[in-house]
Amino acid sequence: MTSPSAVLVDLGPLQQLRAGRLPRRLTQLGLGLVVYGLSLALIIRGALGSAPWDVLHQGVAGRTPLSLGTVIVVVSVLVLLAWVPLRQRPGLGTVANALLVGVATDVFLALLGPLDGLLPRVLALLGGVLLNGLATAAYLGAQFGPGPRDGLMTGLARRTGRSVRSVRTALEVTVVLLGWLLGGTLGLGTVLYALAIGPLTQAALPWFTVRLDPSARGTGG
Template sequence: MRREYRLRWTFFIVGLVVLAFGVALTIKGKVFGIGPWDVFHYGLYKQLGLTIGMWSIIAGIIIIISTWIGTKTPPKIGAIANMLLLGIFIDIFNALLPTPEAFAVQLTFFIVGVLILGFGISLYVSANLGAGPRDSLMLLIVEKTGWSITLVRNGMEITVFLLGWLLGGPVGIGTIFIAFFLGKIIQVTLPPCQKWLAHLLEKGQVNPHIASEKKEII
């Protein structure tokens, strides 16, 4: 059980690191636009200061509190870890990565960033340690309204996208690309991540027949 817990948390944290790296790459290639939530965080950063990662954390705190009030259930540790660590990792990578000026490099940063972003989401989701703040809010709205997940998710992303755009966040064809293709990337990468984790978990289990044979020998 302890080994399983360690493995799940490893997948979760590594997934957030990979996700944050992907987000930072898309921000560096922002001439093409960035994801809806990142447009919102970037717009807040542009208008009010702080950092993109800090605004990601602040938005996460507000969402977690709203969801807590709506469900009357305290947030799971996975949601809190997601909220805090993702914002911190985004700021770290934003500080470390260079800001490219050449069009080809910006395009490369953006495309690679989206691919890495999708893989990172698959890694941390496969750990099954609870939904992030935004997904928790989405599920709450679905539960309260009876609307479909697709409708609620699209509605949330359109709302934050418009708010971010009004705040001056970078919007472009890449924003549409992320909206349409990120789900496909996750669809392709999530099953292998889940199988990988399952394989590692099974690998650590002791075969009961082998265990009994060892006892007899002793």
């Protein structure tokens, strides 16, 4: 099987539209982002520890009149602004991610409601982490660019010369500590997410990565 890294390409917005297979890719992008919101809602309803960035989102939401989903959108936009000095180039999927994930999270939080009992909460956490890995692979595999937080990570790694792994660790430790200080939920789920999401996404990418017109690969304009 071809490695996903060999077929994920870095394209500008116009090249993304010209790269072909738009109905499949747009559908996959939209569904991936909606499922991503569902996965976050499940993890939060599990109440056993949120994903690293959601510890921050919860902390901010608890200190403001904003809903969790609105905070996710606001933080996404602020992170995108941080792309400017890093000379990162947002894609169509980047913008869609910034706007849709928060909305989907709020909708599913309203539909799910709080969970009672340890077993339902554990199942919600495990299901949420699994769905998050699949959803991440789906929206990345649609070839419309990374999400705001992933782009910040890769941009900082390129600018500082440090590894993506070390930059991601530093970012997530920072947002977790800040979110915890603000009252966000830190726990077993936070650790599970941090350990599992990379391998899950990597394993799922070959299923979801859409192969584009060979002429589009490797182009950066």
